[in-house]
Amino acid sequence: MYQHQGEDVFVIDGHIHMWDASEENIKHRGGEQFIQCFYDYHTAFTPEERQRGIDDYRKFTPEEVKRDLFTNYVDMGVYQPTHLHEFYTEGFNTVDDLGGTLFKEHPDRFVLNGRWDPRDGEAGMKELERQKEEYDIKGAKVYTAEWKGDSKGWRLDSDEAFEFLQKCADLGVKNIHPHKGPTIRPLNKDAFDVADVDLAASSFPELNFIVEHVGLPRLDDFCWIATQEPNVYGGIAVAAPMALSRPKKFSEIMCELLYWLGEDQLTFGSDYGIWDPDWVIEAVMETELSAEQHAEYGVEFGLEAKKKLMGENIAELYDIDIEERKKAFQTDAISEEFGLGESYGAAAPADD
């Protein structure tokens, strides 16, 4: 568990993946462009000594994911699937990729989210039911810029999407994570527009909408919508790595988010494997607002707000009892494997 100024900070990484962009799995040139684009983001923000080679970056195995997360300050991870079957033969990062592996072995360490696409129609409804039945999903990632046939994207406020949102409400899949921005070649930009979240959120007050990447490059539209809809949250993945190399820009973005949304509506995500979580978590936790920012925005980003951002807010959304988990993690298989029990308060092993 992460420690900050002597206090425990329980980290639920709200945005993780386990993808396969190996050359064998790519079936469309968009698949190669997509992973190359991710890799550009990886190298642009990752400290040089922590950068991966492209071959290492193409594919993450369950063993790697387990080690990369849990030995790097993450206590739990929220898996956000990205299917992209138009680009990848077996999909890029599917529900079952984690569902059939790490989630099965360590269900307490993960939140496995489902995924739906209104363009899949009746078959998509059945698939959503299957995800609920098989994994008891409580949330779903939706990727409005995903290609399908001739379609280059869809909107969350369409009639078809509303049918799926209603289905989510009926099934208790209450957390919807629309993936918005930044521009990813070869996906079309306008599919990242956040305006469609507005009507969806006001029409389904029983659902929560966690807009990933806080809408960048539409932060302004996103914040304005979020101030008007109490069930809209911001996930700071993609903004977060700026905390290290562009701390002023990161703190400005945090000021805006704290000002418009408040500290209860924000969730952390490293976007693993785009970036490894440890240095992103450190940089966010080390962020201090300047005196001018305090004066200009009138917001605080102290330990309480940081703890909410890092885990408490998303724990609330997914009904996770952090104290209970900490107890369980004193002796679970992950802590046994990586020697983490003590950080959760387990007695130190006898020295003999």
Added chain:
Amino acid sequence: MSQTAPSNRPESEETAGLHDRIRARLDRVTDPELDESILELGYIDAIELDERTATLRFTLPTAWCSPAFAWMMAVDARDELESLPEIGEARIELRDHMHEREINEGVNGRLPFADAFPDADGEVRSVRATLDDKARLSRQYLAVERLLAAGLSPEQIVALTPADLRFDPDVDPRMDGARASIALGDGAFSVSVPARPLDRYLRKARDVGHATSDDDPLFLTPEGEPIEVEAFELVRRRGRLARTNVTGQGGVCDALNEQRRAKLDRDGPVIVEAD
């Protein structure tokens, strides 16, 4: 990246003047998503001057940056350079982009976007209009901050019209040190402020159809309405948010750009006179 670029031979007073005016023109060419000039952003590799022809070479932060945005920057740079009397023709060379061929051939051949990209969905004009309106708000924030710093009150600011704003007709307002004056109290007195932020704002406001006649309000709400003084602070905060959006996204692009230029070994902007 520095705006004052070295030339490979000593600048005579005349060419130095031209170089400054080239920079002042290119200051008007922005990355439409970031609303920052392509000079400031460090996208320009070289500008080569040969008699009356200028060739501008530039590289974007990624090979997959929006082709529509790349197109806008290329067209705007061409037109700004050609607005100078010394330059008869400007040629554009976008480098290392997935669509460099379509863009270079299209812009230098003076084709419309739809002819250069027959299978693009949507057209450039509506994309530009949306981004222009965001830029208008972000620039308004910077202009208004200048006026507040110069001592104007919210009441005075919301009452301003384009007629109250005067630029020196003999100086390009984008040149270093250029000033503008704001007439107050029915012209009884005036306040001097830096010209650039006001020129940047007014130009963008006019691009989207605001502040076109002398008695229009100079500043507007995000929705394009006159600002009630009670709403001044909210409008200011929304403008600040628009500004944080462009600079925040700018941080993402800047990191990508820095990484890429190091990889490609590209230098900063250099204006070169051909022998």
